[in-house]
Amino acid sequence: MSPVQEMPSWRVRIGFVAAVFGMFMAILDIQIVASSLNEIQAGVSASQDEISWIQTSYLIAEIIMIPLAGVMMRIFSTRTAFVISSVGFTLASLGCALASSINELIVLRAIQGFMGGAMIPITQAVSFTIFPRHKMGSVQAVIGLVATIAPSIGPTLGGYITQHMSWHWLFLINVIPGILVSMGVWFMLDIDRADKSALKRLDLIGLVLMAIFLGSLEFVLEEGPDDDWFSSSLILNFALLCAMAGILFFWRVFTVDHPIVNLRLFRERNFATGVGLVFAVGVALYGLVYLLPLYFGTVREYNSMQIGEVMFVTGAAMFVMAPIVGRLTDVVDLRLLIGIGLLMTGIGSFMNVNLTTESGYWEFFWPQVVRGIGMIMCMVPTSRIALGNLSPQNIGDGSGMFSVMRNLGGAMGLALLDTVRDHQRDYHWTQLIASVNQGREVVVAQLAQYQQQFMGVVSDPQAAAIKMIGDRVAIQAEVLAFNDIFLWLGILYLIVFPAVFIFKKPT
Template identity: 85%
Template sequence: MNTPVQEMPSWRVRIGFVAAVFGMFMAILDIQIVASSLNEIQAGVSASQDEISWIQTAYLIAEIIMIPLSGVMARIFSTRTAFVISSVGFTLASLGCAMASTINELIVLRAIQGFMGGAMIPITQAVSFTIFPRHKMGSVQAVIGLVATIAPSIGPTLGGYITQHMSWHWLFLVNVIPGILVTIGVWCLLDIDTADRKAIKRLDVIGLALMALFLGTLEFVLEEGPDDDWFSNRLILGFSVVCAVSCVLFFWRAFTARYPIINLRLFRERNFATGVGLVFVIGIALYGLVYLMPLYFGTVRHFNSLQIGEVMFVTGIAMFVTAPLVGKFSDLVDLRILIGLGLLLTGIGSVMNANLTEDSGYWEFFLPQLVRGVGMIMCMVPCARIALGSLSPQQVGDGSGMFSVMRNLGGAVGLALLDTVRDHQRDYHWMQLIPSINQGREVVVTELARYQQQFTGVVSDPQAAAIKMIASRVAGQAEVLAFNDIFLWLGLIYIVAFPIVFLLRKPT
């Protein structure tokens, strides 16, 4: 167990920490900021539909490789230097992305951006547990939790607004000035430890290579699998085999090396292991809902990015208002109670959207978003405290890296499952609805006649056009029913996960 810090850090260090939090915000924001602007970027760099998805995949793969390395970086270079290296690399890569003229350049630079920026996330988390006393940790983790949840939520909205009013290049240029300020702030103000150059000699290069191969191929399979029909695609199958083999070798190396690249023995601490498992589940909703709601409004309601942003803004407001209260209550109430309530509220909020129609809009999502937003922030804040608060100061760096990796992996697994379930359920509901579309039913005959009359004199074959319109309506209904199934199952995941809370020990 760690000996907690008893006194507040100086104002100099606190301001440096705020700068680090802004860096963390930028790194998480950039995961999703391009999500609603892919068409504009595709046109700008003359990319194909298959190629453009790689500007997100490359970022995620690189980021998830770097996150667990942050602890090693901080030991070798010191916390301040490791963060500054990450911030400078992220800022320069952002500038390069804005100047890219081809898809290949953009993919490479996005990978560099994700890799360099990835370290800012767990380093900031680790710093919070290093410099602040235990009795202030509720407020501190409320800020961290707010950043971790709001950044991906507003990413697509902010990206759409920027692209619509300026150009897609500004999706990356907006990082430059804040990146410079963050770099200066952390370098000048956050000098909290010293470098250990001897740690370079203890660096497990083999373990590092195996971890990069394992996490990189895993992220690739989860990102590309749903679109490429999983293992029927030879490339996905090949990467899956590489992932499985490198996974086994990585875990073997981690438990046998004298100085492993990642200290997996931290999972012997029950609260850490359970907390990391819970944040994996939280990641499914955190990233899954950010993906699912714009997808619904884009495909079913045909909203533009600003209209989608107006709807999703409700979640951000709910989190923003709730975070300080949760931070305060986490100092007064058993953290396990907050996590349990958060899981239930997230689940209930998802189930509330399991009765959508083709006309569902802002108000049908308003209350469910409030409930989900409150629930997710109630999970995130105490989950970090209960998982990382049980570690010693020397272990927090590795622990925060694994905590962030599991949150991102939860999101990746969630997105892959959501896409797969959506495709399956859409086909299932199509097959269930089609038998009812026959000319023995009066309503079908009436609708066909109405459409046929509309197309008479407009197209050469009015009957075929009328049938096509009926098929389109059936496909739309199947799509909506598939979304209902996803919201229902997503909610049940959190309700079923509730008993996990009982595995946690009461924090001391």
């Protein structure tokens, strides 16, 4: 089939806009509960260990569904597959709002993630199917903007909703838009026909192996940092399960006639390189959404609204640059844009390697602007160069793998960042605490000052003063750990930069 040369009808364009909104909701809901877990925990009487599954169950289910989108599109048709996903996501969202126990909420969050996951790659696939090549820059700018801004504003929006209404509205806000999205796609995006024969060719064994492989991998990455990795027998067992399922899955994919996903697409150099790069971009995209609230919450003790004001800068930079980058992809070599984007993301990370306990909004303003521009310059041309040359029958599988690798990059990034933070915080604590001893005059003077403050307030002023000194050292160690993380993020993007030269010039 030759590439589309003419713009689709307004009817189809409206259906595509509806699909983009559905994609936005699915990505937004990954992070929307992140800043409201304490309120949800109190609302459903959950323990600290249980509440983390609100996030984990969604992510595991979503990453299993994303690569299945291509199969769904072939079996049911594009609009039917999307509407099944959208309606399921909407009903699960309503169920989450009405859940009365943590077990109900975890199950419904898993359903929400599973059903909503298909909306992400289907929307990406539709964009390459219905729009002509000369309009792809603007279209991919919209897709890239949604993929980057949605996770960035998720915690902020979630905190605002919880603070001004209740945690139930984190899920209820999906209901009306979900209905409108479902109707819009159903009535406006009838672009292909179902192929029921694909159902007979469905590789159920491959499906099960893929679900076990991706699900256990996501579980290990999500829970590993909190459980000290392989010192936990549960994490170790899931890692072994992941390895065995992964080996069997890859063997199955390359030996059956109709595999559940077409990994042979990786023979196409631009696709393989683009998917690798989007994995690296996912590290920064999701890692920074995790890092910044953590820094401002633990070091500066900002509330969710203050954190939102800081993080808004990245989203604003992306929003302003997305249409510009989209236009540039039509006239500038995509490889050049990706290279500049990687360098800017790295430089933006280097700009935050000298944080102190007083660093606030303005210390993060320009680094976030630089990183935001860099990430959108990576995301938009990378999706175009990776998926642009795939045939129409392969675009569904390709967009699914593209989205999976972005999410896996985020999961891997979060796991590594969490582990590095714990390790470096302990390292800096050990280095700093050695210099805090009563042989130094400044320490003695500070200790005496704190003791004086606590005199008559607590029963043991000396112990309280020592704790105060310890807390100050702990905060300094925390800040130094964040500096190390930003340094290593910057180095990562310098290391990844040469991958730009692997791309063939797009046709």
